[in-house]
Amino acid sequence: MGRRLVYMDHSATTPLREEVIKAMEPFFRERYGNPSSLHSWGRETRQAVESARRKVGLALGSEPEEIYFTGGGTESNNIVLQGIARRRGKGHIITSSIEHHAVLDVCRDLATGGFQVTYLPVDRYGMVDPREVEEAITPGTVLISIMMANNEVGTIQPIKEIGNLARLKNILFHTDAVQAVGKLPVKVNDLGVDFLSLSAHKFNGPKGVGALYVRKGVSLAPLCNGGGQERKLRPGTENVPGIVGLAEALELAMGELSPRTAHLVALQKRMEEGLLKIGGATVNGHPQLRLPGHINVSFNYVEGESLLLGLDLQGVAASSGSACTSGSIDPSHVLLAMGLEPEVARGSLRLTMGWENTAEDVDYVLGVLSPLVKRLRKISAHYPQSRSWEGLKGV
Amino acid sequence: MNEIYLDNSSTTRPFREVIDLITDISLNSYGNPSSLHYKGIEAERVLKKARYEIARVLMSGEDEIYFTSGGTEANNLAIKGTAYRYRRQGKHLITTAIEHPSILNSLYRLQKEGFTVDYLPVNDQGYISLERLGQLIKTDTILVSINHVNNEIGTIQPVEQIGKLIKQRNPRTLFHVDGVQSFCKLSFSLASWPVDLFSCSAHKIHGPKGVGALWVKTGARLTPLFEGGEQEQAWRPGTENVAGIAGFGLAAKLSAGQQKQDAALMHSLKHSLYQGLLDQNLKVKLNGPPLEEGAPHILNLSFPGVKGEVLLHALEEQKILVSVGSACHSRRPRPSHVLQALGLEKQCLDSALRFSFSSFNNRREIESVIHHITEAVKSLSRI
Incomplete structure (x- = not known):
């Protein structure tokens, strides 16, 4: 690709x-x-x-x-x-x-x-x-x-x-x-x-x-x-x-609200399915009552900032929190209020899609994310290196 | 024939290059x-460049420029921001009777909140008295705010001298200059001035x-008007108007680059208009300072015996666009507080028109304006 x-x-x-x-x-x-x-x-x-x-x-x-x-x-x-x-x-x-x-x-x-x-x-x-x-x-x-x-x-x-x-x-x-x-x-x-x-x-x-x-x-x-x-x-x-x-x-x-919503919901679904396949991923926010095209995902053992940087190098513009505060590395006040552990909150990535995004965009992002997450986990001090990822399901 | 736009103190025609840049940034960056x-970094770079351009024109530091939504907000931030920040040091502020409503109304609000404000009177040319100012400055005076060029009559206050006087009387008193009508119209450097805050606006400079x-000199502090993010060093939060700011930077660069020629052109148009009307033996009274002393782009004239608003509409029929006062309050036909402060008689107050020029105007337009004013005044005074 x-x-x-x-x-x-x-x-x-x-x-x-x-x-x-x-x-x-x-x-x-x-x-x-x-x-x-x-x-x-x-x-x-x-x-x-x-x-x-x-x-x-x-x-x-x-x-x-x-x-x-x-x-x-x-x-x-x-x-x-x-x-x-x-x-x-x-x-x-x-x-x-x-x-x-x-x-x-x-x-x-x-x-x-x-x-x-x-x-x-x-x-x-x-x-x-x-x-x-x-x-x-x-x-x-x-x-x-x-x-x-x-x-x-x-x-x-x-x-x-x-x-x-x-x-x-x-x-x-x-x-x-x-x-x-x-x-x-x-x-x-x-x-x-x-x-x-x-x-x-x-x-x-x-x-x-x-x-x-x-x-x-x-x-x-x-x-x-x-x-x-x-x-x-x-x-x-x-x-x-x-x-x-x-x-x-x-x-x-x-x-254009209804065609737009349909488009964004379809992209969102495709993205979520792909993200969950990467494993160790949790989608934050409400499962249904969520803005169309809005995904906030946490990967365990991965820093959101590192993900952001890796995505950026591959041409993907995403965010690790709201832009106004993304200069700081404090975990998001929103995720903490939802009861997420600070480590999980720090690992969050926000992907918000718009009307001009396509299914190909989604696939490209997933194609970049999957190896990126694996690579970052490999260098993480906390990631249990001895175990294969499959063993971690449900963590 | 095209319209002749002589209302450039209200707002100006944006430069073509500026519009092209705004369009490009809006769509691409x-x-x-x-x-x-990368998209964020790209936009940040655009801001940085604009900040550099503005700082260069003002000969100031880039980190001393805070972008706002316009002159009114900049003035509000200067007045309330310093008043709230330094309220423990004192609650006394000084301004003049001929400021823009964004200054005066901010100060009225502060008065309601327990601050004391002195309004300096002006003479018949719109100048304040330095002596009177000196007497007013006390140990608890936290801010003096004075407009550099008055938007209605074009009087240029001697801000350098004023600043020196302020600092001499009380080094802790901050000095704000409302430069909305002087930025890129006059040539000056903030670096060498005893000024602490300076407001400017993009739409007045194309x-x-x-x-x-x-502009806030390093060392001066502010309380922000609103909260909600770290933008503009948290003194002016909210997502930056990137394209607009880029347009501002370019407009400043272009305007400052041609400032000398533009000033010369506008001065000569101003002279021609005034002299031309005198040559027609019209009853005309110049409001404000002598022609050569005032700002190059503003000419305020009274036509005793004619209603200013009626004359404005008569000229409008000839596609000549002028103003009766400052645009911000000209929708309510009230006599201008600036002209009242000059001590104008009622006849002159009611018949005042403001002609304001830009580099897009030319001599041919002025000839046509002289002709149509003469016709209109003659026919209106007959009624």
């Missing part, structure tokens, strides 16, 4: 689609007016921004005016958490132990101020239990923030049930849907959320632009102050091409 | 710079919207 380049790190970021850059280009080339300008060029780009807002609203099942454009998923998450905190001043926040750092780090900060934070545990599949959410609620609870799908293991959380609960108890509910949007149906009213964060570059849109759904009537304090853009929640000259690109990418992704 | 694999940077 010849060497090829295979990108399987779609949870970190995705390639921009040609259709999306085509939609963005006119707003770089001719239609570059500032949407806040009074003249015709300003009105033209204002219309483009508002049309993008309608598209996003349509995709999420919200009113257009409930959509705010931001600089990305991290900013969207921060606007919600800090925005509520600033409005309320004190209170209790419920979140999970497997959130993205954009949620966890803000919570950690708020906990040093006037807030109490409950970090809910997850089961061995990385799933939050709605009953535990219910039990954690106190009279002082101001916000529940649970991600829709986890970025490391892909487990899809019971957002609808938590949403029902939040509504019943009249508590604001935020979901970080950065990994879910573009891969799962996301309708804000079905989910029962008051806030939802998304990021364009996770669904073949541009980097540097995200959106936030804020239910009508809910008020947030802005992170940044400035002009009147995005009804003062997110001031600054609008990233018009980026916003247009986000809407276009979202519309494309939602329009 | 799409990795996440935090990823350890780069993309949605990208900016804050």
Whole structure:
């Protein structure tokens, strides 16, 4: 098999689609007016921004005016958490132990101020239990923030049930849907959320632009102050091409959701079967309720970082955790929360597939992985060298 | 005839090379710079190159550049980031009455949180008084923030002198310069300036919207506006806008490379427009500093007796695009706080227009603009 380049790190970021850059280009080339300008060029780009807002609203099942454009998923998450905190001043926040750092780090900060934070545990599949959410609620609870799908293991959380609960108890509910949007149906009213964060570059849109759904009537304090853009929640000259690109990418992704899902599920199945044949492999995350195309696998006696390096040398781009933290070699907080032993957590590899991946890509990755794992085990001090691999089944 | 775009202080037309680069990076170098694999390394390299270009223009260290989503965020990060970081040292900040809303509104918020802010008045040309500034700086003054070039009237503040004065009064006081309107428009080096923080924005220099940077001198510290990753040394987390940042780097390189010629061209267009209108015996009043003192790309004029907004739309019908104030708040027709600070009479306040130039403008356009303004003003003042 010849060497090829295979990108399987779609949870970190995705390639921009040609259709999306085509939609963005006119707003770089001719239609570059500032949407806040009074003249015709300003009105033209204002219309483009508002049309993008309608598209996003349509995709999420919200009113257009409930959509705010931001600089990305991290900013969207921060606007919600800090925005509520600033409005309320004190209170209790419920979140999970497997959130993205954009949620966890803000919570950690708020906990040093006037807030109490409950970090809910997850089961061995990385799933939050709605009953535990219910039990954690106190009279002082101001916000529940649970991600829709986890970025490391892909487990899809019971957002609808938590949403029902939040509504019943009249508590604001935020979901970080950065990994879910573009891969799962996301309708804000079905989910029962008051806030939802998304990021364009996770669904073949541009980097540097995200959106936030804020239910009508809910008020947030802005992170940044400035002009009147995005009804003062997110001031600054609008990233018009980026916003247009986000809407276009979202519309494309939602329009192709079912063929895309079928494609990704097929690739995922092929990959999982192949991985299990290598032996000593455990797929982390929920067996069924997982993002399509998302695989997090641990090989015993193998370091995830070494796997990553070996794959990289063969042209395979994968990840050993979420990209934002992959510079560190601490075992992932998500895998640890799921109860994995630190050694197993360190051996984890994340393969996240996208619409452009093929069955040949999967076979190529498996073809590289199999000898790589064997070679790494051979040099591992912990691997029982005397025994053949077959003897280890069930370890 | 094509449109004549004289609203370059609001936003500029991206350079063709910049658009091509953004397209190429978006489609090909799409990795996440935090990823350890080749796609991540490729994207990281793109960032590094852009950081180098910006640092070169500012004559600063590469590790002193922090990319943001634009000028507004850079200004917010500078103001709130230093205020929160140094609040134990003091709670006093100083700015001017003619700052951009991203500065003023950040400071209003800090005031609500218990900080004290002094707003320096300006004279009729938009200059602050150094003497007054000197009197205001106290032991608990943590930050002075001043715009380098005012976005509405083009006044250039003597930031080097201001910085020296600040450091002389209180070496611990940090100095932030909002350089959104001066970056690549004027020639200067941060290396030799007593400045600690400097904001700039890509879309004002023929780069993309949605990208900016804050320069932070080594030694100065910040509390980030938001959290969630290690990007930009954890002062500005979130996946980097790789293509946008690349576009910013190239736009800065190109703009800085032609800065001298561009400034000369824009200066001469500005002079021609003003002189041409005077030659038509129009009632025109120049707002801001004398022509030769102001920034090359900004000309603010009042046409007493005519409503600025009406004149703007009359010119728009002739495909001439100008502005009544800064774009960020021009959707609400309120008199500009900058022009009010100059002490303009109501007639002049209501009739002010801002003409802002770029190197894409030419002399022929200016002749046509003079003609159409003259026609419009004459017919509008008849009503």
